[in-house]
Amino acid sequence: MTTTPRYHHALLLVPLYVSLAWLGMWLAAKPPSSLTVVWLPSGIGLIMLLLAGRRGLPLVLLSSAIANAGGWLYFGGSWGTALLAGLLLAPFDSLQSWLAWRGCGAPRRLLHDVGGLQRFFWRVCLLPPLLTTWAMYLINHALGAPATAQGHLAGLAMMTSGDCLGLFVVTPLYLVLREVPWPRLAGLTLKIAALVALPLLLAQGVHPWLIWLLGLTLIYVAIRYRIVGSSIAVALLTLASLLLLLSELGPQLAYEHSLSYVALSLMILSVGLAPHCIGLVIQQLDDVNHTLEQRVAERTRALREVQKQLETMAYSDSLTGLGNRHAFYIRLQEEQERATRRGRRFALALLDIDHFKRINDSYGHQTGDEVLRAVAVLMQDSVRVIDRVYRWGGEEFMIIFPDAGADDAMVPLQRICQLIGMQPVTTAKGELYTSVSIGVTEFAGRHDAIDALLGRVDALLYQAKRDGRNRIAR
Template identity: 35%
Template structure:
């Protein structure tokens, strides 16, 4: 079993930045979200950063977290005037390190694939957020009581606050880190949504501070709307900023959750932020799963509908398209043309040069076919070296003009397949439907018959 995972020299810069981020998050939290004693906050974002450090660096992150936490917490502990501030700060800093290591272990055991679906969030919240922070909160709280920083009668409420605040730090930071690691940067459209919702949240928070506290509850619907419009990384970023802003406003003795003397008001605040974060992340993860599922479905649908070698439509897709065009033509009286194409002497190409070269020839012929079609035309590989083209709103004569251009271009082209330079030609048969009792199969049979007329007439020609 590997107990230590030492960072490489390439990871040194990341390690230094992570320690700096931990220290700044802790100090900023004390300034914006402080509760007494001054080293304890309503929101401990550093717990999430500590978990990320452990996930990246392994157990070697433990002393780094302890060092950063000690540096951030010692000034506040020393100002409290109790005995042995360095010792009690070291114990509390060690508890922060324990929280990061335990969160890493729980993550690897219970959610090894990361947060990929909404159902992962409950396991993540209980096993990764609440469990490790309960252990560290008990360690910190007992340490503060024994050091004279906290009265025994405040122990229960203090532990409750500490667990929620530290858990919230993990819940806000880790999904943000994971999503920005895995996903592309938000698109321009995502950016517009993020900016619009950010302005809306800012307005709601401003109104709440101005004496209309109910507006703070409109922040959740705004975030819900965002969760269905942008990628998870954008949602996680704005969610974190919104929740930090709400807590920061309360820390400045403003907003609907501020109460000068009520511990319950503080618990109401962090509970509101925690549940809001949980709900929004759950919905965003579910939406992300739906997007991924839809993208996968589209990929497989594209594979099923197209020939994998040439990228043209498959026979199974092409035939229904011809039937639909036939019905439209029968109703409207407007013609359509159908062409059948076959590469001349293609068996000899495979026999002489091999199937890999033959595949390259098929692919290049398909590209030439596509370059000679209108947007409304549909081309397919019917099988082997045989192709079909559907020309809506076209007579046989009009289709023949485009097809003759294609035939001449192919005759003049030299196809490259590895070290080989090969010239091939193509034979074409074209049929048209102008209304009447003729069936789609009959039109196709006519085009097939004309194709063989072209082949029997010397190949490299077109018949209609």
């Protein structure tokens, strides 16, 4: 059977599961402890199932069997007792991981919002340990585990809170940090470690009441770094609290060590929920703001496109794609001001398609439109890049020649006149021949008004028509 990369990732967690279990048992043997305050393998088992699904159950079963058998041997049990402990306890560890996995639902939605956080706490962290640790506790005592905790209820509470805390600490780290690049993760962890360590050191060195500054620190971390930061902070707080309690440096929360460990677990769970909640709320606000910004950007782009279309409609002729009369007036005024300011000249030409009314009457307006488009393309192809062609109205066109006199404009205008007269226009009704009459003049200086310029070029056009059409008058 072919294995998937995610199954291989889960397989790599087997030695981590066993190592963390043995580490927890070793810490439990250290005075004044009798059980470890946090059971990290419970979280590792859940991650195995998140990676490999149901196929991860045998891996959890194997990891638990090895861990429990090795633990019994470490505490002085026989080989037979160790093997029996591994066989009896492993199914309940696997059941706990399976129940937590089923409680996750869609993992990507688990810590996506406050509702997902509630589901995570009740259905992933709390319910699976409550349903399984009582059986594991009974098995341990039936096999003869030394009862160093005062009272079965206290021991059961320690096991339940330890498994619950393991799920609470490890799972968010996996869910939120798998998307964080390792360089950023390392730097972020160092910053948060310094922030968490400060109130702990103040509580040890100055006054125990300063430990309450830790709450403000966690809130700041959640606000600054969102759910990613709160997950790291809770994990570091758990580690620091465990080390302080095992070293008998931390505040004793109860007279009995077993109850101290239970109280510490409950404290970490309670303190950890607040920054997670704050981080998720702010993250949701960030997501909403990001979504709104995207929508605003999309609407802005859409409005700009509409604005461009409106500008095109306002300044362009829809039939030929040339600038319309409004655009022509704007450009003509700009060219007049530029020429006046720099002492330059420019030429202006007015073209009219000869006998265009006959084309419309004989072939229809659609054919006339085809002729207009063909003439517009030919004019644009015959002038310079800086020259501008406009549709003046009907079958009339204007051309502005910047930095050119009437003599300079004659060269492209003659080419236009010849090409239109010699080349037929291909239409749906066949090939048609036509011609143009052109009037051309030039700007006479700062005292030459626009109306006078337009009047001259219009008169020259009619002179070309009177002289027989298909010609240029200047």
